[in-house]
Amino acid sequence: MENNEDDQRQPYVQVQQQEVSRPAKRQPSPKGSGQNHGLDDPDEMRIKRKTNKGKVDCSDIKRTIDFSRDPTINHITCNQTQEYFAVATNIGFEIIQNDSSSEKLKKKCQHLNDSIELIEMMYKTNIIVLVFTRQKNKVVIWDDHEKKNRTEITFNQNSEIKNIRLRKDMLVVVLEDKIFVFNFETLKLIEQIDTCSNPLGLCGLSTAEKPTQKTIVCLHTEKGGLKILTYVVNKSIESIIQAHESDVGALAVNSDGTLIATASIRGTIIRIFSAEEGGLLQELRRGSSKAFITSLNFHPSINMIACTSNRSSIHLFEIKKSVEKCIETKHVGFSNETTAKNPDGENKKSKLSFMKMFSKYFNSEWSCSKIKIDEKLKTVGFDVKNHRLIIITYDRILYYVDIPVTPSRYLEEAEIRVFQIDAINIDDNTRFEKDHFVINPKYKDYIEYILIPEGLLDNRVERMAQQIHQDYKGLDLEVFVIMNSAFKFFSDLLMHIRKIAEITGENINIVPRFFKITSYHLNEQVVDKDNIVMPFSKDQVEGKNILVIEDIYDSGSTIIRCRDSLSQMAPKTLKFAVAFHKKNHKNLKYDFVADYLGFFIPDQFVFGYGMDYNELFREMQHLCVISQKGIEAFKDI
Numbered sequence: 001m002e003n004n005e006d007d008q009r010q011p012y013v014q015v016q017q018q019e020v021s022r023p024a025k026r027q028p029s030p031k032g033s034g035q036n037h038g039l040d041d042p043d044e045m046r047i048k049r050k051t052n053k054g055k056v057d058c059s060d061i062k063r064t065i066d067f068s069r070d071p072t073i074n075h076i077t078c079n080q081t082q083e084y085f086a087v088a089t090n091i092g093f094e095i096i097q098n099d100s101s102s103e104k105l106k107k108k109c110q111h112l113n114d115s116i117e118l119i120e121m122m123y124k125t126n127i128i129v130l131v132f133t134r135q136k137n138k139v140v141i142w143d144d145h146e147k148k149n150r151t152e153i154t155f156n157q158n159s160e161i162k163n164i165r166l167r168k169d170m171l172v173v174v175l176e177d178k179i180f181v182f183n184f185e186t187l188k189l190i191e192q193i194d195t196c197s198n199p200l201g202l203c204g205l206s207t208a209e210k211p212t213q214k215t216i217v218c219l220h221t222e223k224g225g226l227k228i229l230t231y232v233v234n235k236s237i238e239s240i241i242q243a244h245e246s247d248v249g250a251l252a253v254n255s256d257g258t259l260i261a262t263a264s265i266r267g268t269i270i271r272i273f274s275a276e277e278g279g280l281l282q283e284l285r286r287g288s289s290k291a292f293i294t295s296l297n298f299h300p301s302i303n304m305i306a307c308t309s310n311r312s313s314i315h316l317f318e319i320k321k322s323v324e325k326c327i328e329t330k331h332v333g334f335s336n337e338t339t340a341k342n343p344d345g346e347n348k349k350s351k352l353s354f355m356k357m358f359s360k361y362f363n364s365e366w367s368c369s370k371i372k373i374d375e376k377l378k379t380v381g382f383d384v385k386n387h388r389l390i391i392i393t394y395d396r397i398l399y400y401v402d403i404p405v406t407p408s409r410y411l412e413e414a415e416i417r418v419f420q421i422d423a424i425n426i427d428d429n430t431r432f433e434k435d436h437f438v439i440n441p442k443y444k445d446y447i448e449y450i451l452i453p454e455g456l457l458d459n460r461v462e463r464m465a466q467q468i469h470q471d472y473k474g475l476d477l478e479v480f481v482i483m484n485s486a487f488k489f490f491s492d493l494l495m496h497i498r499k500i501a502e503i504t505g506e507n508i509n510i511v512p513r514f515f516k517i518t519s520y521h522l523n524e525q526v527v528d529k530d531n532i533v534m535p536f537s538k539d540q541v542e543g544k545n546i547l548v549i550e551d552i553y554d555s556g557s558t559i560i561r562c563r564d565s566l567s568q569m570a571p572k573t574l575k576f577a578v579a580f581h582k583k584n585h586k587n588l589k590y591d592f593v594a595d596y597l598g599f600f601i602p603d604q605f606v607f608g609y610g611m612d613y614n615e616l617f618r619e620m621q622h623l624c625v626i627s628q629k630g631i632e633a634f635k636d637i
Contacts, residue, residue: 014154015187017144019147020240047416054313054410056399061416070420074133074396078381079121080167080207080255082300085381085392086128088116091427091583091600095121095127096419100386100400105417107374109593110144113583120166123209129164133635136160136277139173147588150566151187155180163201165216168209170231172216174201179218183234190234193227195219202248206257215257215275226262228275241278243271252296252305259298259322261305265420267291270307272322281322284365286315299382304403306380306389313389314380315367316403368407373399396420423581423597424460426451430602438620446617446630451600454621457609463594464486464577465496473506478543479537480566481514482558485618486551488610489579493549513540541569552580553594556587563592579609580623605631 016190026034049056071089078085078098088093093116096406097106115133122129126145137159141151155161155175163174170190179193196219204217214231224244224426229236249265253275260273267290272282284305286293291309298305303320382403391399409553432450439447481490494510501507513536546566553559559576566574578594601623607613608620613636617624 021587024318024479049414051412053369056414058416065418067396070396070423075118076379076392077120080123082381084121086119086121088119089468093119098381098383100383100388105419118164120164124165129166131161163203165203165205167207168551172203172205174203193218194221196221202251204251205255206253208255213257215253217253217260219248241273250293250296252298254298255300261296263293267293267309272319281325282319284317295379297380300384308378308380310376312372313370316369318368330511369411369544371401371402371411409519418596428602446627448625448627450622450624451606451621458597461492462496465493467596469500470499472508476509477547478510479510479547481512481549483514483516485611486549489551490549540573543572545573546571548576550578553578554582556590558588
């Protein structure tokens, strides 16, 4: 479609392109540590609950676990195969594997120290498409393997990106009244499409790697209408359907691009259309009361669709009849084998369906199964391998429910997990006034504020000690301590591990070794010049369990050089315990997250808890931020 004259005078979109690498397969994330909640590690917690008429009660879990320090979730999406959830937070993003059979919840956190508004993951690769909260008119293509921004697409300053959809050869960017379609390999603009007002960013895209047809479905310029764009090479064939009398409130396309699901803003009826012919195939009833439908999600391989709303119920519908009608009319992409995937599937109908001549209400099909949870904000995905529906909430609760072989009105059991950040997150606004704590008077004037008090430090280190003991009990463990600043952290860890061993009777044979690193000049700046002295031979490392203890992950070069050196000596296992991970852009280039981590902290110059400023302040029991007066007073010592 052609741009108007204003768009020609001033480009609506500008692409700032760097080299776009071939997407790599996602690397497995290292094991992370959990928070101290008085329960087992939330990653390991698997609780099954019977439901009462489909209602899942997990109020006791929410009361017991403190979520207050976890990052706020802004957006959750499934990747194209529904094998991963991508979670946008106020400090970065998280990737969670959708595999309910795994004993350990597999996830990876990427902390950018910046709020992400929208996120879309490309299949199972390292390419993540982001929209930052502070710049909602810009699309950022992030390479999670290289830890850097590969490409940016910037729209007019007054534009706001409402949604992004992605497949390997196509990127769709949704604004409030326009949709832009790009070739993802070249980022060349293929088409610009006008829509009616679209504050919800509604748009559907066929995402199968080899779809029957490449289809985009978006809002028409008229209320309740849809545009169906079928692409042949880079040219589209457009058709229009009138889906609803009122505004469209929800929209989805199946992975093959053959079926379209819609709901109006009333949220009572879901309609299934043929993408090829535009005809209505099936009408499904969510309920009789108005609701805001938050997502419609087609199962990747069987004839089923899931619906979530701002109400408590999640509905599952069979769409076998839609497929059968497509077969009867010989639509592309369907055969009799398609219906064999779930031949017994059938939705329920009202007992008053014989009154359909008086009202369509009685002829609509009701969901074949449903389950109820308390959380209003949620997204669903299908765990195809384990034949399960996964419900992921913005409150960091995961529900796993088995999809019944035969229709069951209420799902009878749910497995519950919790997904949390790998450590306690200290945000940029956290500060404790120094007058509220006991501080050596000679240091008080040189402290701006306390970032983490002694009590919180000790409790978190005790929790890390529990995790280390759980992983290494009954084993020999070589502990390499980076001196001098990590000695305090190591001493506290060792004290707590010994206490746990005394209580449980399960010991770890710990052999501590120490090596020295110089990485600080005589000022507050950290420089990337590390002098690592490692007086260990390969015989002392090869085939052994190695745990490296470090106080802070800042520039990243120290730990990475240490990791690379030790890896060459072929240890049996190599893990890292780090007290503080500083949220800055210097360390993003390294693909590193500690196996045991205490805190994510802001990018401030800190001291105390064994860390010094020109050999001062190590004995401080709190982690503090230095004042400008302190920097000036001791910079020349």
